[in-house]
Amino acid sequence: MLRTCAVSRHSHQVRQVADGTAGTLRLGIDIGGTFTDFALVNRDGARVAVHKQLTTPHDPAEAVLEGTRAILAAADLSLVDVAEIVHGTTLVTNALIERRGGRTGMLVTRGFRDLFDIGKEQRYDLFDLRLQYAEPIVPRRMREEVSERLRHDGSVMEPLDEQSVRDAVTRLVEIEKVDALAVCYLHAYANDAHEIRTREIVRALHPELYVSTSADIFPFMREYDRWMTTCANAYAQPLVDSYLSRLDDGLKDLGFSGSFWVIGSSGGLMPPEVARRYPVRLLESGPAAGVLMSARFGRELKQENILSFDLGGTTAKGALVRHGEPLRKYTFEAAHVYEYRSGSGLELQIPVIDMTEIGAGGGSLVWLDELGRMRVGPKSAGAEPGPVCYARGGTNATLTDANLVLGYLDADFFLGGRMKLDAAAAATAIRTGIGTTLGLEAARAAWGIHDIANENIARAFRMHATERGFDYRSCGMIAFGGGGPIHAARIARKLKIPLVIFPAGAGVMSAFGMLSGAQSFEVMRAFPRALDGLSEQEFSRALEAVEEEASSFLLASGVPSAAVRKNRRVDMRYRGQGYEIEVPLPDDLTSAERLKALPGLFAERYRQVFRAELGEALEVVSLKIAAMGPAPQSFTTGMKPAAGVDTALKGHRPAYFPSRRGLVDCPVYARERLVPGATIEGPALIEEAESTCLLDSGDRARVDEHYNLIGEIGVGS
Amino acid sequence: MNARQLDPVDIAIAWDRLISITDEGAAALVRTSFSTLVREGYDLSVMLFDLKARMIAQSAKCIPVFIGTAPVTIAHMLAKYPPETLSPGDIIVSNDPVIGTGHMFDIAVMMPIFRQGRIVAYAMSITHLPDIGGMGFSAAATEIYHEGLRLPIWKLFAAGRRDENLVELIRMNVRVPEQVLGDVMANVSCVEVVSRQLLEFMDEAGFASLRPLADAIIGQTESAVRAAIAAIPDATYENEVDVEAFDESRRLVCRIEKRNDTLAIDFSGTGPCVKAGINVPLPYTKSMALYALKCVTTPKLPNNDGATAPISVHAPEGCILNAVPPAPSAGRHAIGHFVFPLILGAFERVIPERLAAPSGFINILTMQGRHADGRPMAATYFAAGGFGALCDLDGKATTPGSSNMGSTPVEIFEPLSGLVVERKALRPDSGGAGEFRGGPGQEVVLRNDTGNAMAVFSMANRTQFPARGMAGGQPGALREHLVNDRPIPTQGRYELAPGDRLILREAGGGGFGPPERRSKDKVRDDIARGFVASERA
8 A cells, every 4th residue: 555655755844843944833724614723832832823814715725825924924923933834624525515626537346336326225314205415426427337346355256357447547538537536346445456456557547647546545344435435535636636735835935844734534644645645534624623622631631531612603513532532433424415414415434533513603593493493503604694793794693693692792802802793783683583483582582592502512412422422421521612612611511511621712722723633644444353263363463464554654754663652443343233332452451462351341341331231242343543643742822911910800791691580790801811820700701802701600710820711510509 | 490381492492302312212222233124224213202101202213113103002001001000110011013013023112211209201112123033024924923922011120120031031932032132122221321311301401290391392293283284175085006915916095084184094995914924003004104194294393292193094904004913914014115105195186295206115135044154144135216206306216215224235235145246226217207207226136155045035015016106207117026037026935046146126216297398408417327228218
């Protein structure tokens, strides 16, 4: 496999840093739907600056370059001072949603050209006869069959007919003008020889084509999922390649000579060459960075189990951190086509941080269903026209409008006062849109909107945690994103979470998160074996092969072999079950001990998740290895208050607290003036430029030495 | 919270919470189940009932048969064990098809939920077990007594103690006891999860009783369904369809009296049971009828007993839609699936915009034999026909109607069965032509590579009676089974010799509207997509 193809340029960059020819600053850049966020830290682990810049959807590189200039200029610095840039992008997500990828062809095992049209043969809603499904990424006329066939054990049933490959590729290039190609053969996860030979033939004929092979992209049983992922990868390749080139050129023009990394869906950093090869692994790269940051806060605050909560403009996202590590998974559904329904999108198999995402963000629209029940989201007002209070043409009430009417947001201090909000228009929209129909006054209706959003989010998180056997009642919550800190305390209360951490810099947390990722690459291999017939030697050899593959890319990018950490997990189940659970192998086991430990480790995990033990025979399904480089240096996201301010209390304003039977005159604090050790009792609002923290009556918070706000929920009630 | 009236916001939140509690139970079931029918096909359901045994919440993922059978099951359970005789830790089970889902593979596991010493609700979980003894998942039986272990309503747990005699009885009567008992216990964990979650919710919300909430849920749903029914003109609507029934055929007849905001469905005139396991017990018939009406009236609302209150269902005892012992019923879906298009078709002239033309249905085959290395092999294979067209939407290719089992991937099925899937492709021209085209079926070629003879049990339908078109649309193609290119019977047992190729041609869905109204552009697109072979359509 060619995972290590082109990382040499990067090792050159690393040497430059070591030589001191580049600067010492590190810059994180996160492109979101509305804003592109920037965070700059220095070698001493101090926050230097943060910045928000409107995203430029027609060419995201524009906002990246413009914002990079702006944040450095404001701090009187230049790109020469920057040693490293870590970047997260929604480019691939958007390309799939808007279908702006390359002209992609597919070579497929004879007999299976129609697999995408046949689909999974299941409706995702029982009662709705009008369901719609995502169109296949590669249209049928651009799929060509190839004569070859493997058995499930990898043995050859029918050899590869090389002439059929040449004929198919020639037609796809000459007639269909494809610029990217997905090679998808049955059982290729068990033996990739036919796919590799096909790639060689294609390369010889058309070296300019981008080629993705299914065993390389994600070597996983279940052809529909693997092939879909391979096609998505091929589809994104031309786009990502040209985007990264533009960015690279632009940064060089600005004088940048440090190292450049792209953060992947699983939170690992990849050099641009790897991102170009596996662009499908860039889905959700920004949100993953936020979760990494939560994990870091959790470790620093000695909270091993964390619910990471991010609320932005269009969605709320939750992720779980267990023993300091974010939970991961291998499926992600992108680009829903029917009412944001799960099942209507493209289901892709990539290693991702396991997040639940629901359509409940600041811009989520409020509406009444056919029973007249109030609903919030998943449709969003987006950035254009945005919430009614943005006064940019929006007329339908949103969650942000409700938060403004409830007094949680200050019309004059949104984004630190850079954007004035229209509170009267928000109240009118809520009254006329919802209140009148339900016979509720504006404040009561607004509370309903706020509380329904909280309930929706709490419910999604509860489901997510329960499915994973995670006891959310004893964990800590970390709240960030523009809207997270307003909703966190009340969602925590619903979930019986006793502790909420409001980190400093919550509004640009994903950009900070970019800077806490380590280089890493994960490889997964199918390894279906009955446990009782498995020899120690076979198991060790299989594990080692996967370890070697996962580490090869880190070694090639200059990480010394001794610094590579490996995280080993084995998917197992009772023989006869269809779903497996992931069993982590403790690092301190010798390779001889590992196989013997499996039954005990499995039983323990199974008991935790399902509260049962069956005493049946066990089987191994697959092996997963993540190889990781050293963690980057730690930094703080808070800023020391300016001297000479003796009180953080800014004043009072009316805000709605049902726990106090309606409107109360709520104290408002300036976050940047809070000093370590200060405590605040709810009800209270604590404002910073990018976000506002809400404490309910009975909650109490104190400021820690890194300027994080540590909230204890319901201690006073 | 009971001190004041529940307002619309309170209700919306609490209602969703009850559904999410049942979904959490379902998630645990899928991940622990040993049955491919449960985890690939979601052949399961989890429900909450109020004190009056009214179903108030149901997990979102399930198949239609569970829409209306569980209320019948729980009513019988509580008749045998009245609420006042139940204690905390009691768990009641039954797989009796007559009061359940229509075949003995489905086990219903019910637990009363106690709070402060009193019952506040009931939780129920139902799954399709991997085996129940008898003749396996096939229509081969001629009497119910051939079909395996029929459990009476019985306490699996009494006050927290498991009845080991019952466990032993199950163990001795099934082919794969560890898996069957594993699945039974998965159901027990599920109702315990539901119970714990409900109690947590009641504490948190300050509910001493679920009654006000249950009344609101049922009341609101019922009025929405009544309003939708009221919008249909008062009349008697009728329809009939013919179905294949092994060596015979049967006519299914329905007559729907629509008066104000109620519907009364009568299946009188339907033919008698047959001596094969495709007869349909009444709860299954009722479920399919209620399911069809829910799709037509209020597809976007969550399901509960409020949706069924305005609707009555009658079928004369002994007809093939109201089978009673000793009539066998393991493969009752083969006939039961027709109830859905039978009901929808009755409304063709009044509300065509809310209907779908009949679909090609799903094909379910069971294979038994030995792998190449001699291990015993048993596998179930699903292949979907095409979905029917709507008044403004083409039918989706290869998508099940009436039921909703998913397919098993080729790469999973091959090692499971020892069969090689040589080809799985769209079947061009199988979707009924129309202004909106019916969904095409598929052609699957399976080769017996085990080196051993293999028995195939088939319960196929749509082999003589195609999915009809609607409003001038054409019917879909018929389902065909061939071995080595020669047609074979589609209902019953067939033996595949080593190397034999079994070819399944799945039925297409019906079209909607006259085909001549379909534009040339769309026909060209149909050809490019492989739905149509030539310009002839």
